[in-house]
Amino acid sequence: MFPRGVVAYLKLFLTHAALAPAINQMGGREAAGSAPCFSMRCFVPEAIPPTERTRVVRESHRGIYDREAIDKILDEGFVCHVGFSVAGQPYVIPTLYARVGDAIYFHGSAASRMLRNSSQGIPVCITVTLTDGFVLARSVFNHSMNYRSVVALGKAILVDAPEEKLEALRAFTERILTGRWNDARQPNEKELKATSILRLPLTEVSAKIRIGPPEDDAPDYELPVWAGVIPLHLTPGAPIRDEKCDPAIPTPAYAAQYKR
Numbered sequence: 001m002f003p004r005g006v007v008a009y010l011k012l013f014l015t016h017a018a019l020a021p022a023i024n025q026m027g028g029r030e031a032a033g034s035a036p037c038f039s040m041r042c043f044v045p046e047a048i049p050p051t052e053r054t055r056v057v058r059e060s061h062r063g064i065y066d067r068e069a070i071d072k073i074l075d076e077g078f079v080c081h082v083g084f085s086v087a088g089q090p091y092v093i094p095t096l097y098a099r100v101g102d103a104i105y106f107h108g109s110a111a112s113r114m115l116r117n118s119s120q121g122i123p124v125c126i127t128v129t130l131t132d133g134f135v136l137a138r139s140v141f142n143h144s145m146n147y148r149s150v151v152a153l154g155k156a157i158l159v160d161a162p163e164e165k166l167e168a169l170r171a172f173t174e175r176i177l178t179g180r181w182n183d184a185r186q187p188n189e190k191e192l193k194a195t196s197i198l199r200l201p202l203t204e205v206s207a208k209i210r211i212g213p214p215e216d217d218a219p220d221y222e223l224p225v226w227a228g229v230i231p232l233h234l235t236p237g238a239p240i241r242d243e244k245c246d247p248a249i250p251t252p253a254y255a256a257q258y259k260r
């Protein structure tokens with residue numbers, strides 16, 4: 001009745017509601033739905049058909065190309081890995097990102113190797129990984145992880161327009177700490193100049209999701225070995241005030257009550 005991706009995502013959602021309530025604070029991430037829109041790129045297709053490059057091969061039933069599911073993963077994460085090749089040498093660099101509409105924005109020092117090369121239009125591969133649990137099977141071979149991940153391919157485009165640059169920077173801040181952008185000093189002209197922002201349109205993208213218990217070989221279910229899942233959660237600690245921060249300044253709610 002439903003496409004397999006939708007069924008998989010519904011299953012994921014229900015499993016997470018039971019296994020990982022802290023991870024599954026989708027409500028808190030709903031703000032992402034009202035993301036700032038840049039020009040006309042806010043049209044989001046319902047699904048991106050896989051290409052030869054993005055079709056998940058192994059465990060292909062875990063592959064998802066549904067945009068809503070992909071966006072939910074992207075909006076829950078905040079660190080991506082940007083892969084690119086320079087003179088035959090692949091580099092995979094971790095960095096912050098934000099999804100806005102149908103693009104991923106990432107940024108860094110204009111002088112960094114990643115930004116210098118990506119901005120010249122070289123092909124990049126951006127990966128986002130959410131780790132949801134260790135899966136302990138009865139055999140070592142069948143141990144696994146529960147995860148949600150996204151791989152996006154394409155050419156990153158350097159963002160020139162100052163308003164789009166500023167809006168992307170705002171998205172980086174607001175997606176992680178809603179309210180922080182207005183509290184903190186805004187970037188000045190010099191800081192804006194020193195920051196390169198790149199946009200990767202979400203045109204060739206896949207997600208892969210593993211959920212649920214271990215999958216053992218039939219005879220192994222008889223083994224007297226504990227099997228199951230150890231859920232993993234990203235848990236924020238209590239905020240630590242900077243020594244130089246005036247004690248009269250109250251801790252903002254987005255820091256004091258930070259949740260993911």
Ligand SMILES: Cc1cc2nc3c(=O)[nH]c(=O)nc-3n(C[C@H](O)[C@H](O)[C@H](O)COP(=O)(O)OP(=O)(O)OC[C@H]3O[C@@H](n4cnc5c(N)ncnc54)[C@H](O)[C@@H]3O)c2cc1C
Nearest residue numbers: 053054055056057058129131145147149150151206207208
């Ligand atoms: C936390 C974590 C741990 C993992 N551990 C292992 C492991 O130990 N061993 C192992 O073999 N695999 C592991 N995987 C799965 C791994 O990411 C690949 O899916 C796997 O190597 C199979 O790739 P493939 O040969 O099917 O596809 P490839 O030919 O490598 O990829 C083809 C296309 O499929 C899509 N794709 C492939 N994998 C993913 C993905 N994870 N997310 C989104 N799109 C994807 C991409 O668009 C890619 O271009 C893990 C994944 C995660 C997130």
